[in-house]
Amino acid sequence: MGNLAVVIHGEELLNTELDSDRPLTHDLWCQSSKDGELQPIASARFVRVHDRKPFEAKIDDDRLKARLIFGQATGDQAGKYRCEIKEESDANVFGNMFAYHHPTIFNNGSLSTEISEDQKKTVIVSSKNSNI
Incomplete structure (x- = not known):
């Protein structure tokens, strides 16, 4: 038994810079039960x-x-x-x-990217070159 998943809040959406104010990630935890x-x-x-x-x-x-x-x-x-x-009891679970x-999102500079004002987890991408 345990929690199935946690969400890590590390890097920002548009680069790998760490957000110093990011929240702590919850622990993964598990436990064992027998007959309830x-x-x-x-x-x-x-x-x-x-x-x-x-x-x-x-x-x-x-x-x-x-806990992890x-x-x-x-x-x-x-x-x-x-x-x-x-x-x-020596049982392994x-x-x-x-x-x-x-x-x-990693960008080599060929695309213009911005974070949506309305939806903070949405990235808007447009081409810098109109021929693309």
């Missing part, structure tokens, strides 16, 4: 699936929930993560969850 009862966690880790990079999980004091803490994350932390739990990030 939460099971104590002996150890846990998260693995980012695309590169198999492991991340240490922070286990809550009551030993019932494991992102803090002020960046877009390169987006992806599918697998939570791997070893219960105190796992589940998948996701960290999403909005697209970032």
Whole structure:
């Protein structure tokens, strides 16, 4: 069990400059249950699936929930993560969850881009050259 996904607010829409006032990304968290009862966690880790990079999980004091803490994350932390739990009973359980990030537009200068005044997540693109 756990939260299925979080959204990372890192880079701006039109470039990769980090927004220093960006909010913290929520933690991914997971826990194990058997017959409707939460099971104590002996150890846990998260693995980012695309590169198999492991991340240490922070286990809550009551030993019932494991967390991957992102803090002020960046877009390169987006992806599918697998939570791997070893219960105190020695049972191993796992589940998948996701960290999403909005697209970032890279422009070589051939297009004019601006962010919509009405819809802050909408980019307006027009050609600088009328022959295109």
